Amino acid sequence: MVETMSATTPRATGVSGEVAIRTNGLTKQYGERLAVNTLNLEVYRGDIFGFLGPNGAGKTTTIRMMLHLITPTSGSVEVLGHDIATDSAEVLPRVGALVETPALYLYMSGRDNLRAVGSVLGGVPESRIDEVLDLVRLKGRERDKVKTYSLGMKQRLGVAIALLQDPDVLVLDEPANGLDPAGIVEMRDLLRTLAAAGKTIFISSHVLTEVRQICTRVAILDQGRLVTETTIEELVKGHGEFAVQLEPAHAREALALVRAQPWGHDARIDEQGILITAAPDGHGRDLNLFLIHAGFAPETIAPQAQDLEQIFLRLTNSNSGDAQ
Ligand SMILES: Nc1ncnc2c1ncn2[C@@H]1O[C@H](COP(=O)(O)OP(=O)(O)O)[C@@H](O)[C@H]1O
Ligand SMILES: [Mg+2]
Structure with missing residues (x-):
């Protein structure tokens, strides 16, 4: 139910x-x-x-x-x-x-x-x-x-x-x-x-x-x-980042490419070697296609846990401490 x-x-x-x-x-x-x-x-x-x-x-x-x-x-x-x-x-x-x-x-x-x-x-x-x-x-x-x-x-x-x-x-x-x-x-x-x-x-x-x-x-x-x-x-949706698992040998190269995209400026690689990045228009599917076309087929791609409070604050334009 x-x-x-x-x-x-x-x-x-x-x-x-x-x-x-x-x-x-x-x-x-x-x-x-x-x-x-x-x-x-x-x-x-x-x-x-x-x-x-x-x-x-x-x-x-x-x-x-x-x-x-x-x-x-x-x-x-x-x-x-x-x-x-x-x-x-x-x-x-x-x-x-x-x-x-x-x-x-x-x-x-x-x-x-x-x-x-x-x-x-x-x-x-x-x-x-x-x-x-x-x-x-x-x-x-x-x-x-x-x-x-x-x-x-x-x-x-x-x-x-x-x-x-x-x-x-x-x-x-x-x-x-x-x-x-x-x-x-x-x-x-x-x-x-x-x-x-x-x-x-x-x-x-x-x-x-x-x-x-x-x-x-x-x-x-x-x-x-x-x-x-x-x-x-x-x-x-549309505000999240994705965790992309690539072949380890490709991660750095893929990162450089992603960072050159208008949606990918904040991309980075975490301690586990996972590429963390936003997606074109926020769509994970488009990120997947982009990487495949560039020759970096992801092993897995998953939406990152969201910081919903940030979304909340942004939507309400609140900068006070009220909306913790
Ligand atoms: N009885 C009332 N008389 C005057 N202003 C009120 C009264 N009740 C609420 N307000 C005002 O209306 C706004 C909304 O209040 P409220 O509905 O209690 O908000 P919330 O529950 O989201 O915290 C606030 O600015 C509050 O000061
Ligand atoms: Mg109330």
Whole structure:
């Protein structure tokens, strides 16, 4: 299932191709400040959609509008085919959300927090509480007071609350924020599990590396505007370098030739004797053809691991420390 979701083109869709969330010209103005500026987004069912941007980009404001917590200045949001402004009572029970840090009762146990929210929702069976505790791996700690929980456990309890009504769509605002590396891994595993169970997940982050391994699609927001909406693969394509394994005797000669090309100025040979270079228009296939035509048939050619943060910074023109 996760395989089918790993989309390869910008228009590729999630499992069913149905739109789970759509924003139409969504705009929020605070005084002079356009926090969200004419945002058009489409999230497909089955997507794990990464909503990325530096601090202050407008992510939380967008999410609040999606959840009908604040009213847009203009534009609209459709969730599961319903306009959120007119049909929120019908559609919001099908959406689980965690916006910023969860509001938890610190002097109550995890289980009692879930019971308390459950009763506000009109009653949730104990069996469902057991299920969500299991999902977020808080079984065993569910009777301890929440004030003894780590930040990661509190965030997972927040996700458990969002899951109580078994929603089709989960909207999570920076769920990995402030977590240590182990907490981020646990959150990632949890989201993978939920996606495999068929949920559509919309997750915001200002740290690309937190979400890159799990997202099927990403949108990048900067100063309220959509910078790009694409797949991780597309985001990387055209900016990456390739590792080319050549016959050792040919490596130096090939390097000289590649460096003479407009796209190859930064080419180099690494400690293992592998030629590292950009490709014509970013296409590995064209690099391969170029080398073959020049008489240096590569043994292997592979895209290099990408420094996605660099791409992120370049796209958002951010030079502050915010978008780490
Ligand atoms: N209630 C508000 N009143 C005035 N300005 C706000 C309000 N909420 C957010 N903003 C401003 O809108 C911009 C986007 O904020 P936010 O949506 O919180 O960004 P992000 O979640 O991406 O960090 C920021 O410049 C922020 O200061
Ligand atoms: Mg925010």
